[in-house]
Amino acid sequence: MDRLLKEINQPEDLKKLDVDQLSQLAREIRRYLVEVVSNGGGHLSSNLGVVELSIALHYCFDSPKDKMIWDVGHQSYVHKILTGRREALKNIRKYNGISGFPKTQESQHDSFNTGHSSTSISAALGFASARDLLKQDNYVISIIGDGALTGGLAFEALNNASNLKSNFIVILNDNQMSISENVGGISLYLDSIRTAGFYHEVKEDVQKVLRRIPKYGEGVINAVRDVKDSVKQLFVPGMFFEEMGFTYLGPIEGHNIRQLITTLNQAKKVNGPTLIHINTTKGKGYKPAEAYPTKFHGTKPFEKSSGDIIGESSNKRGYSEVFGHKLKALASADKKIVAITAAMPEGTGLQEFSKRFPKRFFDVGIAEQHAVTFAAGIAMSGLKPFVPIYSTFLQRAYDQLLHDVCLQKLPVVFGVDRSGLVGEDGETHQGVFDTSYLNHMPNMTIMAPKNTYELEAMMDFAAEYSEGPIAIKYPRGNDELEDIKEIEKIEFGKAEYIIKGKKIAIIAVGSMLHNALEVCNDLSQKGMTPTLINARFVKPVDTNMLLDIAKTHNLIAVIEENTVIGGYGSRILEIFANNKIQKNVLLCGIEDEFVSHGSRNELLNDCGLSVEKLTEKIRAVILNKEDI
DSSP: TTGGGGGHHHHEEEETTTTHHHHHHHHHHHHHHHHHHHHHHOOOOOHHHHHHHHHHHHHOOOTTTTTTEESTTTOHHHHIIIIIIITTGGGSSSSSSSOOOOOOTOOTTTTTTSSTTOOHHHHHHHHHHHHHHTOOOOOEEEEETGGGSSSHHHHHHHHHHHHHHHOOOOEEOOOBBBSOOOSHEEEEEEEETTTTTHHHHHHHHHHHHHHHHTTTTTHHHHHHTHHHHHHHHHHHSTTHHHTOOEEEEEEEEETTTHHHHHHHHHTTOOSEEEEEEEEEOOOTTOHHHHHEEETTBOOOOOOOOTOBBOOOOSSOOOOOHHOOOOHHHHHHHHHEEEEESSOOTTTOHHHHHHHHHHGEEEEEOOHHHHHHHHHHHHHHHOEEEEEEEEEEHHHHHHEEEEEIIIITOOOOOEEEEOBOOOTTTTTOOOOOOHHHHHHHHHEEEEEEOOHHHHHHHHHHHHOOOSSSOEEEESSSOOOOOTTTOOOOOOOOOOEEEOOOOEEEEEOOOOGGGHHHHHHHHHTTTOOOOEEEEEEEEEEEEEEEEHHHHHHHEEEEEEEEEEEEETHHHHHHHHHHHHHTTHHHHHHHESSOOOOOOOOOOHHHHHTTTTTHHHHHHHHHHHOOTOOO
């Protein structure tokens, strides 16, 4: 390990260094980041971009007394290194390792749990207001990216801050990227500020000259201040942040530690909210990440010398890619089909669609609520919008789904990507709530394919369906059942029998059919012949199928990658209760708790959804029931 880095175990160790040594420390940290992430995977580009900023923050402020809130939080690796977790970083995002995001349970230096974007300004304003009420004297700093600034919550907080006038600092880390390249008016506005930096230089030069004028210099400066807004409008369009009540500092070079330290110390003296605008390069210092920042946003282990992902190639079909390919084919045949993404064209498989149909492709930025209502307006106009959004991010648009889409019974198709356990990103990203938050929405139809071929068939069905919205939920990663290519025709609300057996019925939802097949194999080796059913439709439930198996089976096991509360299984219990049917029903899903990080297989085992745990659960019920 490099000389300076090995001496940094807590923030106070950083303050022992001379400012001139900090640039060397930054180089050492970059080497360490590349080493750790290349071995274990993780978020690289965003962390390489904030090395100098993280150092400057801990050099100027006193954590944990001073509160730093990292928006989204995937760029907090350097912060973790500087706050005593350098060695723990080697196990970041791994099972029982530290989180890839700030986590209050993990360290006193993590002020606030984050994982979704656009939250930091609201949280920071809350910290600042509480500090004022409690008559404390600490600083509060929000670090937000230009991509996250497109989220509506950020603007709600900015608006409130201008009214409260509390002292706190917002650092706008402007790297012109979220995960993908930024789009929209905010991006254009920040572009204009970057190119108008000379305004601030001219202002400072003029003030220096005026101050040299005996007696009258300061008076002229004060008089000029009365018309400064008009001057600003000539050079910096809108000066939006100052008009919102913030003192604006910048833009400054985000990789110049000395300039960062000077500006942060200036901001500490400002009365009221302050916004520091810094320009950084995502992936800074590692050429492959600078060239392909999206690829290295969240990466698997890779070769340091080339940046090539280790073990990336796979012959299996990926769900997101299949969704994108199929949507392009559907759009070729139907000019009414459009695609909408919330800053995730690569992640949701829409790159090819965007190139083939640029006028029918809409990237709205990190703004899931807007994406849903935007889709509602398009659907109301007679077009057919497909909106693929990660499950964890779609839940941010609950009200828009309910009121703007379902209430009006609009034929919007939602691709609920990353449904189920997603692994290393942990609690904030596990897609295990979508059935529960969609299930009780009137007019909403929910489907779950057993493999990518069934996903394509469901998309065909959804393209023709006009009676209301459809959500198709599918998992992260590759298809584990791609050898099943023949797909039985999709009929509205109808489940599919995979195996017809007796006494024991297993109903699997979507991604869980793979494990359910293995469970059936295990049980058959022990002399049992269970029935296996692919639910297909989570809503509406195939009631006829349920009533049929209730007549001939004594145990019904439901396997789903969703919380048990509000899930498919709980709906089955309701149906049985309403029909006065008493059956042994075993619900296998996620319990009432947040699921931490680790590999998908490790988490499935923890949640009792691995083949071994499922088999154990079913056999335990059988052994305790004489009639099975």
